[in-house]
Amino acid sequence: MSDVRAPAVVAVIVAHDPGPWFDEVLEAWAQQDYEELSVLVLVSGGEDPTETIARHLPGAFVRRLETNAGFGAAINEAIGMVEGAAFLALCHDDCAPDPDAVHLMVEESYRSNAGIVTPKIVHFDDPSRLLHVGMNADKTGAVVERVRPDEVDHGQHDTVRDVFVAPGGLNLVRSDLLVEIGGYDDGIVAMGEDLDLSWRAQITGARVVVAPQARARHLEGIASGTRDTTPLVAGELATTLQALQRRHELRAVLKNYKRAKLLSVLPQAFLLALGELVVSLAVGDSARAKAISSAWVWNLTRLADVRARRKAVKASRVVSDSELRRLQLRGSARLSTYFSRVTHEGLDVAHGCSRAERGGDRSKESGRVPDEPVLTGSVGSAFSEDSDFDELDDLGHRSGLDRFGRKKRGQPLLTHRSRLVVWALAILVAIVGFRGIISGGLPAIGQFAHLAALSTTWHEFVAGWQPAGVGTTAPATPGFAVIALVATLMFQSMGLAHTAIVVACLPLGVLGIARLLRPLCSPRARLTASLCYFALPLYFSALNRGRLDDLVAYAAVPWIVSKLLSAGRIEQSTAASSKSLVLVAVKLGVVEAIAVAFAPAVAPVVLVCAVAIVAGSVLVGDKSGSIRVVAAALLATVVAAVLCAPWVVGVVLSGRQAVGVFGLLSAAASTPGWADLTRFALGPEGVPSSPLIWGLVAAALLPLLIAKHERLSLAGRLWSVGCFSWVLALAVSKGWMGSFSPAIGVVLVPAAVAVASCVGLGISAFEEDLSDYHFGWRQVLSVLALVAIVLGLLPVIAASGGGRWGLASIGxxxxxxxxxxxxxxxxxxxxxxxxxxxxxxxxxxxxxxxxxxxxxxxxxxxxxxxxxxxxxxxxxxxxxxxxxxxxxxxxxxxxxxxxxxxxxxxxxxxxxxxxxxxxxxxxxxxxxxxxxxxxxxxxxxxxxxxxxxLFVNTEAVPVRAQRPLNPVPHGSRNKEYFPVSSDLAGFGPVLPAALSGPSFSGHVGPGTVVSAYAPSSRWNLSVNGAIVKNTRAFGWGSQYQVRNSGSAVLTFSSSPLMQVGIAFEVLAWLVVAGVLLERRRWLNWWWVPLRHYWTKRAGTKRAGKKRAGSVEGGQ
Amino acid sequence: MNGAQSGSTSRRPPSHRPTVKRFPILFLVIVVLIGAGLADRIAGVRSTPVPAPTLAAVGAPLSSESSSWYCAGGTGNSTGIANSTVYLTNTSRDPLVASAHVVNDSGVSQSKKFVLPALAEVSFVPDTVVQGNWVATRIEVNGGGVVATQVVSGPNGWSESPCSSTIGSTWYFADGSTASGSRLLVSLYNPAATNAVVDLTCVTQQGAIQPQPFEGIVVPAGQLVEEEIGTYVQNAASVAVAAYARSGRIVANEIQLANGNGIQGVSLQLGSPATTQRATLPLSQDVPGGSSTISVFNPSSSAENVTVSVKLPSGPVAPFNDTVPAQSAWSLVTSSQSRIPLNVAFSATVTVSGGPGVVVSRAMSAAFGSSVPQWGSAVASVPSYLAVSGWVIPFPGTPSSPALPGATPLDLAVYNAGTRPVTFSISSITSSGIVPLKPPVAVRLTPGELTVIPQAVMSAAGPYPLVIKASGPVAMLENLIPAGAGGVVTISGVPLRY
Incomplete structure (x- = not known):
């Protein structure tokens, strides 16, 4: 016998509400062949497992911690409890080591002079599959696996080697090392604590090695998502494992580099994060995007804590960053993994799109952000799920063959990659088409007049005076406020704001179509519909004519139709069914208000669309939701009227002339005929209004012929909308509507929405319904429709070459x-x-x-x-x-x-x-x-x-004029008054200096001052401080008889009523914004009790009737 | 497929899903697509606007704030060959103030204000304000309802024509002659405030010619330029003239002097500002020893198929057809046509197809030895589709200032140029108001029908202007005397807007 005793090892097991596997774990520790092993079980909250522990490890120490602050915090507690142990085996409660694991790790620690030894980690239930054989990390803290997911253990990794990260589960750590580095970072509650510990250990000169002969089975309860981390991060927004991992990786970076190195690494990390963020947003991976952004926010808000911990790291630093850098992976592990997977396995695999979509659907139902199923240290796994797994061979390559070895037929736009490519091409076409406009700006044609400065634009909205005509006190349209708001967001660049508004209408409209079809159509169908909407000439026609109203309608109407369908629950989605009519109407009202601010004709269009949907519902034999649609349209119009209240009041008070705000009718020769309307050709040349557009219209008929069920129902309603829109546009074009002639470019947008949407529904019907029919004319028609769609997209591509979509460059x-x-x-x-x-x-x-x-x-x-x-x-x-x-x-x-x-x-x-x-x-x-x-x-x-x-008026009188002669005739407001030459003779300009707002100053002499502004009691002329009496001139203007010369000021003071109106309008917007942002809370406040009251009352009534009936029956 | 998953999502179980009807909505779509197309086509046909003829002389409405007339051309001294006198007929019940701006061909201009009494005709002699070889007059009136005509008279006789109420960029004259003994003068008057640059194109039987001096004629603002065509287009029996303003706008008229073979005459023609597809000569009558010629000028760049339909009291005769090439003229000597007997009044309607239209005029000569003038010409009437309140035919002069001693109407021809029956009535403008003729003249005309009010009835109306009100488009022509024969000196009705 020898007196030499093995170094003492204390196994510290942190347990928190362990599951049934805990018996197996305890038994594994009980079977360790290492003699000097003691076991300390830290119970951090939850149920008391003492009895279980005692059954398997009667000699184990059990300590109960008050709270569950995470694995690291629990281990830190244990450091003070343990004395005399050379090593600590830090262990999760779901990790079961093989009987010789501790033995082998201790041996390896001595052999390699390692500070931390990690075993080979395998699946808990299937030890033949590897989980970790140590892990690596790059300079940005991105942790990378050394094994492929679910890799079978053939001993291929059974070599002792240095690793940068000893993965959590089971690690053998030298006690003195743990004390020296201060234990775990208690700011890291879960995910990433192993990276930080390993990194700091190596800073102090300790080696981290993997000893593959030692093996442990690990359930990875947290990383696999089977154990909830919510209690650890209670009160924080980002609670996904991915978010925790990202933020703790960044924390490690911020803590563990020296300042100089950090200054070089941090920008790289930021750029990589930014790139990943963009890609995540592009592919719709919102969880990843949130994780990335929240990681930076979380760390930036804890810089003080980080600084303190950096000091501790600095104090213990032995190894420089450059030496440590050799242990890390070169380049960006995350980026190289991404590109590797994109190259070898495709975008779909790289992005895990189908998982995201399914996850997205589930998450919406549950209201939670989906967690990543596998995360720790696995960049690849973060992108790993492949919807097209069957297409991949053993190496992850696409073979292009089916299981019988036959070549697979291509299915266009079925994969995420192909759709992304098409979207990118569409964006490229748009950018090419807009390049001249973006660089050269908008010409002053139509409604593209150059905008005034930001302050002036705001003033236009709030001022009680508009200079249009000869001036008016009518309230200004909220469109000024929208422009000013956009310009404010554009750093006060009015030109940029103007261009942005014009350009943004295109993607907004296109996205609106995609949103409209989302409940019923596949991504491929939505993409096709969106491209069709893009290809219709309506936007480009409006652009070439400088019609801001038409452009805004192009952007807004898809969303309006979508909301109307949603209000009627016609879209048939689960999400829609739970929507409150009031909320939908409020949202619709907001969209309508913004649109009406630019295009008043949108207001009647909303009502027409609602009526058309109802008519379509009747025709397709499904009237459900019709009343809701009409109610939503009416309610939304009321909401929009409230949001634009002062302007609406001004319009209403203008009487019969009010219909003019909806649009003015062009000459018959300038208005489109039926053939033009059906191919949306409203504008001048240069717009892709080719006859090929009729192909898209024809293709839109496809769902009426082959679709079934919900798709046919929706297509019927949309075609009804299209027919109403076209007929109304024709009526306006022909002048059949009298003085009510809403802008044709606005009236026609619902037809464009219907055509584009029905094209999408046709694709969807092609996917879903066509297989139900025997081969025949439907299949032939479908193919022809597909050809027509492709041909219909060509004109817009051709038109993009000019760089301005045909828009003039000089206004x-x-x-x-x-x-x-x-x-x-x-x-x-x-x-x-x-x-x-x-x-x-x-x-x-x-x-x-x-x-x-x-x-x-x-x-x-x-x-x-x-x-x-x-x-x-x-x-x-x-x-x-x-x-x-x-x-x-x-x-x-x-x-x-x-x-x-x-x-x-x-x-x-x-x-x-x-x-x-x-x-x-x-x-x-x-x-x-x-x-x-x-x-x-x-x-x-x-x-x-x-x-x-251009004509020059030889009799012109300045707007503010004076002559030293007699007064001008007063005229009469009710009778035509024709001035003669002598009435207009002798006038010269006066009051030249423009003050802020409609106010002017200057010197006046004795005589008659006339001002060509619409009469208002708010106008005052003061000469030397004295107000001069105002009388009528020429029937409508103003004249002032000035007796003495002096300095004069002609000023307009806004009406207090106008200010109240503007304040009301702003308040209304704030209230609606509050309602939409806090809708659930708002609903809980009044809707839920009200509904409860109604339900209770209805129940009481029913019960009363029942009782009465039973009483009568009894009698 | 994902689409399959999302696409089949349904709120209701399939068993409760309502049957979606396909055919009603298909029917609606088909009906709308076809029906709206048909409606568009029908409405397009119906709404195709009938272009209103561009008339040179149209009176301003009574409610006008102001109106103006432009009387270009005419000599302005006592020895002139065609001295100008302007007659203004005020059809309103209020006296109006008129201001006459006279300019001569040397650029001298003067203005004069005078009053137009209510319901009266007054004369204004331009050379009382500014004298010159040639003078033009711009009349401004502080109201509407006024019609202005111009009479030129000289050794060769006299002629009357409406002044222009419009300024145009093109003016056409269908006939003219520079043959021996004839002088053809074109007055280019620019009453606008902008200079005009004018090209003159002359069309003879040899084709269109544009002498270099007739290119780029500058007519300064407010000035008059007189061009003698015969200076550069010599000895042409038939000359049609077109004046094109490259820039600016002008008023143009033509004075033709005839003095040869014992035939004397003068003709004042206001140019036609536009071509027409249909023109009417309400009344013509060939006399023994005399002649009449209808001139059709096609100034366009495409050939016109021209048809001259002649209607006698006994009925229509076979029409005369010809193709008039671009930039050329066709002269139809009606007096040589055996289909048209002598001493029979007839009406002629010229219709064209194939191009933008033509300009038509008629020249007539009386027998040798008859009263001077023995020759004269008149522009064919363009049937008016304007919303007119009536037509005004001024009396040739006023009782105190007759256009010529003994000047009086010979007869009045009214022709229904429309396609529906028309009823018309004639009143005279007297100081006591607008009174119907006695005995009242209220005639219903069938389409294409011509009626001639005889001199006896006209004489009963007295020396007053006439107002003709009709229920449809009519063309009218008043023959004036003294002249060698009816039709040598004429005046057509001037429409008055509502």
């Missing part, structure tokens, strides 16, 4: 700036005349094909984008034009002079046609307009740019 601003004296701000107006489709300024109608509007001092500005519902006194300008056209005056200049109109511009095309630069098809004004203007004796035609005719 009317460049033309109008050539007007002489255009630089005198605020002292004259320009009267714009032309077909509404060609006008670069929003205005008011003068009958079909002619509208009028004014701008201040020349070019269209941001005030030109939206027109108030009523022109107010500016209607005098329109009347003057009509008089000239009917030959009733040759002195239109005199009639326009009181409004300060110095120039009359007649627009003849959407954009100026400049030879060699751009061509814009003519949109001529009524034939009699130009001849009648040319016959006016006080208009002088001057040379101007292409596309416009």
């Amino acid at each position: 009317y601003s460049d033309q109008v700036t050539s007007i002489p004296n255009v630089g005198a701000p605020g002292q004259f107006r320009v009267l714009w005349l032309g077909d509404p489709a060609a006008m670069p300024v929003a205005g008011w109608g003068l009958g079909r094909g002619l509208s009028y509007a004014t701008t201040q001092s020349g070019s269209p500005d941001s005030y030109s984008i939206f027109a108030p519902a009523s022109p107010g006194p500016a209607s005098e300008l329109g009347d003057a034009v009509l008089m000239a056209m009917s030959g009733r005056t040759i002195h239109i200049g005199r009639l326009l002079a009181p409004a300060g109109v110095r120039y009359v511009v007649v627009v003849e095309s959407v954009a100026p046609s400049i030879p060699g630069v751009q061509a814009s098809p003519p949109v001529p004004p009524p034939p009699s307009l130009l001849p009648s203007l040319r016959e006016q004796v006080d208009l002088k035609e001057v040379s101007a740019g292409q596309g416009i005719d």
Whole structure:
């Protein structure tokens, strides 16, 4: 016998509510052949397993900890309890070592002079499969397995070697080392504590080795997701294992590098995280994206703690980072693994898409973010699940053969990879098509007038005065607020904001289609539908015509139709069935409000869509949800009206003219016919409105012919929407709707939505329903439809080459700036005349094909984008034009002079046609307009740019003018008043200095001051501080008789009522935002009790009736 | 497939799933797609606007704030060959203030204001304001309901034509002659505030010619330029002229002087600002020893198939057809046509197909030795589809200032140029109001029917302007005397807008 005794080893087992496997674990420890082994079981909360422990290990020490703070914290507690042990075997309660494991690890510790020894870890239930044989990590802390998932143990890894990470489960650690490095980091509750411990051990010079002869079976209860980590991270948002792993890896990086090394590693880690974040978002892996982002947030909020721990690490540092770096993997383990899998196994495998989708569905049902099933140290496993496993050979390569060895037929767009490629191509086409617009900006055509500064745009929204026409006190549209808000988010770049709004409408609309079809269609069908919506010429037509309203409608209507279907529970999804009608209506109302702010015609379109859905429901024989659809549409319209309250009130108060806000009708020659409407060809050339588009429309008929059940039901409703939309557009185009002529580009969007969606439903029906039929005409039609879809997508690809989608590069601003004296701000107006489709300024109608509007001092500005519902006194300008056209005056200049109109511009095309630069098809004004203007004796035609005719009013009077003569005639508001030359003679400009808002100052002399602004009691002229009495001039303007010269200020003060209205509007938006953000809490507050009350009341009534019936029966 | 999984998701168990009907929605889609297409086509046909003819002379409505007339051409001194006098007929019940701006071909201009009494016709002689070889007058009136005509008179006789109420960029004249003894003068008047640059194209039997001096004629704003065609287009029996304004807009008229073979005459024609597909000559009558010619000018770049339909009181005769090539003219000598007897009043309608239209006029000469003038021409009427309140036919002069001693209407022809029956009535504008003729003239005309109001009835109306109100499009022509024969000096009705 020898006196030499083996070094003492204390096995520290941390147990927390162990499962049935615990007996097996304890028995494994009981069977260890190491003589100097003691066992300490730390029970961290949960049920007391003392009896079980005593049954297997009667000699074991049991200590109960008050709380479960994690494995590391429990071990730290044990450090103070144990004395005299050379080694500690740190063990999970689900890890069972082989009988000789401790023995072999101790031997290896001495042999290798290792501080930490880790055994070969195998599956608990199947020891032939490997879990870990040590692990590695790269410089960013990403832990990498040394074995493949479920790799069979043939002894191929049975070599002792250094590893960077000793995986958790069972580790033999030198007691003094553990004390020196301060034990585990108690800030790491789970996942990643092994990385941190191993890293710090190596910083102090200790080796970490794997001893494969020693083996332990590990259940990996936490890492496999079978054990809940929620109690460990209670109160924290990111509770997924993946999130824990990512944040603790980053924590280790932040703690364990020296400062210089950290400064080089951290940016790399950040860039890698950013890239992974983008990829995760692109493939819809929201759990990963959240894990990445939360890791950084979590650590950045704990920098103080990190600093303190860095000091401790620094104190114990023996080995430099450069030496340690040699132990780590080169490059980025995560990135190289990702690319390796993409290269060899494809995107689907790399992203685990099908798992994500299934997981996504489940998670939505349960309301939880799905956990990663396998995570610890496994980059590959994070991407490992493969929906197409059957397609992979033993090496993970796609063979392309089926199980009988035959070549598989390709199924386009079935895999995530192929869909991603198509999406990328579509985005590429869009980028190529938009490149000129993004770099060159928008021309001042249509509603693309250059925006004023941010502060001015905000002021336009809140001010009680708009300069449109001759000025009006009507409230401004909330569109100004939306533009200003976007510009604020765009760092006050108005041009960028403008372009962003215009460009963003395309992806928003396309995504809306994908969202609309989500409950019923496969990703492939949704992708096809989205591409079809992209390929329809509606967006590009609106772009070429500069119609912001049409663009916004293009973006909003898919979401509106989606919400309407959702309200009626027509989409048939489980998620939809649980939605509250009120909530859906509020969401719909918000979308409608934003859309109406730019495109008022969306409001009637919402109602038309609702009616069309109901009609479609009746036709397909499924009327369920019809009432909900109509109710949602009505309620949403009310919500939208409340959210746009001041503007809506202003529109309503404008009376019959209010219908003009929905749109103005172009001349018959400029409006599309049925053939154009059915292929969505509204705009000028350069738009891909090829006849091939009819192929998409034809393909949209496919679901009506082959679909079944929900797909047929939805297709029927969508076609109903399309028919209503088309018929309404035709009615508007033909002028059958009278003065109510909503913008055709807006009215037609539901038809585009219907066509694109039905194309998607056709694909879905092709996948689901076609196999139910015998071979016949349906199959032939399906193939033809697929061909038509492909052909229908070609025009948009072809049109992208130009880089601007046919949009002109030069607008009317460049033309109008050539007007002489255009630089005198605020002292004259320009009267714009032309077909509404060609006008670069929003205005008011003068009958079909002619509208009028004014701008201040020349070019269209941001005030030109939206027109108030009523022109107010500016209607005098329109009347003057009509008089000239009917030959009733040759002195239109005199009639326009009181409004300060110095120039009359007649627009003849959407954009100026400049030879060699751009061509814009003519949109001529009524034939009699130009001849009648040319016959006016006080208009002088001057040379101007292409596309416009410019006249100078020789009788013009400045907007703010004075003459030292008699007062001007008062005129009458109820009777036509025609000024004569003497009324207009002798005026010169006055009050030149523009103050903030509609206020002007300057010197005035004695005489008559006239101001060509719509009359309002809010206008005041003060001369030397004294208010001058205001009287009417020329029937509608204002004149002031100034007796003494002096400094004067003409100022407009906003109405308090207007301020109240704006405040109400802002409050309404805040309330709705609060409701949507906190909807569940909000529902709990009032809806749940109300529903409970109704249910109870209904039950009481039923019971009462039942009792009454039984009483009657008894009698 | 994922789609299969999501696609088959259903809220209701299959057993409770309602049967989805396929055919009603298919039927709706088919009906809408086809029905809307048909509706579009029908509506498109119905809504195809009938282009309103561009008329040179249309009176402004009574409610007008202001209106204007442009009387281009005419000599402006006592020895002139075609001295100009402007007659203004005020059909409103309010006196109006008119301002006449006269400019001569030297660029001298003057203005004069005068009052137009209510329901009266006044004369204005431009050379009382500015004298010159040639003068043009712009009349501005502070109201509507006024019609202006211009009379030129000289040694060769006299002629009357409406002034222009419009400024245009193209003006056409279907006939003219630079043959021996004839002078053809074109007045280019620019009443606008912008300079105009004009090209003159002359079409003779040899084809279209554009002499270099007639290219790029600058007509300054407010100025008059007189061009004698015969200077560069000499000895052409038939000359049609087109004036094209490259820039700016003008008013153009033509004065033709005839003095040869014992035939004298003068003709003042207001140009036609546009071509037409249909033109009417309500009344013509060939007299022994005289002649009449219908000139059809095709100024367009495509050939026109022209049909001249002549209707006699006894009925229509076989029409005359010809193809008029682009930039050419066709002269149909009706007096040489055996189908048209002498001393029989007839109407002629010119219709074209194949191109944008033509311009038509008619020249007529009386027998040698008859009263001067023995020759004259008139522009064919373009049936008006405008919303007109009536047509005004001024009296040739006023009682105090007759256009010529003894000037009076000979007869009045009214022709139904439409496709539906038309009823018309004639009233005279007197100081006491607009009163119907006595005995009242209210005639119903069938389509294509012509009626001639005889001199006896016209004389009963007195020296007053006439107002003709009709229920449809009509064309009218008043023959004036003194002249060698009816049709040598004429005046057509000037439509007045509502």
